Amino acid sequence: MHRRVVVVTAVHAPSARFLADAYASLRAQRLPDGWEWHWVIQEDGASDAIRPHVPDDPRVTFRQGRPGGPGVARTIALAHVEGPYVKVLDADDRLPPGALARDLTALEADPGLGWATSRALDLLPDGTTRGFPGDPEEGPIERGAVLDHWAANDYRAQVHPATLCVRRDLLLALGGWMALPASEDTGLLLALNAVSRGWFSREPGLLYRKWDGQVTGQSPHVDPVERRARMAVVEARARALAGLDWAA
Structure with missing residues (x-):
């Protein structure tokens, strides 16, 4: 019986054309013995634009739902997740070879780790890549370290949330x-x-595509009033959880 890591992808019409690249990067993954991957693609909405881009593969599940943004799409996709680990993969991004295996190796080796992240590289329109400055050293990330860094560096974490691989039970306990x-x-x-320690791998674990239709590149994303409100809620939640002294 194989153990499963489930890759969750939220998608909307503009990014559907990149699903083929994401799928190719999944097919190139080589997992440790006894492991398999399953891909859950959740459309943020219910259109006719996505299904033609969904691979015909028994390891792929496609679902649709009411629009609510990528976070809502990923969270509702958890209804179709079976397995101990959930890996994030945005529709327009790709996994470099070995990314899933490195996540699984780190989390399986230490039950005290709740999640794993890795180095991310920007994937530019010309096909070249560019790294992010300030990556931490490879190894464990202690509780509270990400919040401390984020608060001291203009709301920028030292690890990329789009590289997350997380224990499913912990993800559900936090509400997605x-x-x-x-x-x-x-x-x-x-x-x-x-609530938990994490892990950072210095090996690239994500190719983060930069393109004109990218949601994070649109003007509403950087509106200063909304950004301050988002950051206030994000910080308040993290500090409230830390104050409960609940450890996973």
């Missing part, structure tokens, strides 16, 4: 992704770090 119009993945990352 935050109900925010953006930064819902940062909110989850800080909540996870408030």
Whole structure:
């Protein structure tokens, strides 16, 4: 009987054309013996635009639902998740070879770790990649370290939330992704770090596509009033969880 890591992807019409690249990156993954992956694609809405891009593969599940943003789509996708681990993969991104195996190796080796992250590389339109400055050293990330760094560096975490691989039970206990119009993945990352230790791999674990239709590149995402409100809620949740002194 194989153990399963479930890859969860939220998708809307503009990013559907990139699903083929995401699928190719999943097919290239080589997992440790006894493991398999399953891909749950959840449309943020119910259109006719996504299904033609969904691979015909028994390891792929496609679902639709009412629109509510990527965090809502990922959270409702958890209804179709069976397995001990959930890996995030945005529809327009790709996993480098070995990404899933490194996550599983780290989490299986230490039951005290609740989640794993890795180095991310920007994937530019010309096909070249660019790293992010300030990656931490490879190894465990202690409780509270992400919040401390985030609060001291203009709300920028030292690890990328789009690289998360998390224990399913812990993800469910925290309620999934935050109900925010953006930064819902940062909110989850800080909540996870408030209650559990994590892991960072220096090997690239995500190719983060940069393109014109990217949601994080649109003007509402950087509106200063909304951004301050989002960050206030994200921080308040993390600090409230830390104050409960509940450890996963």
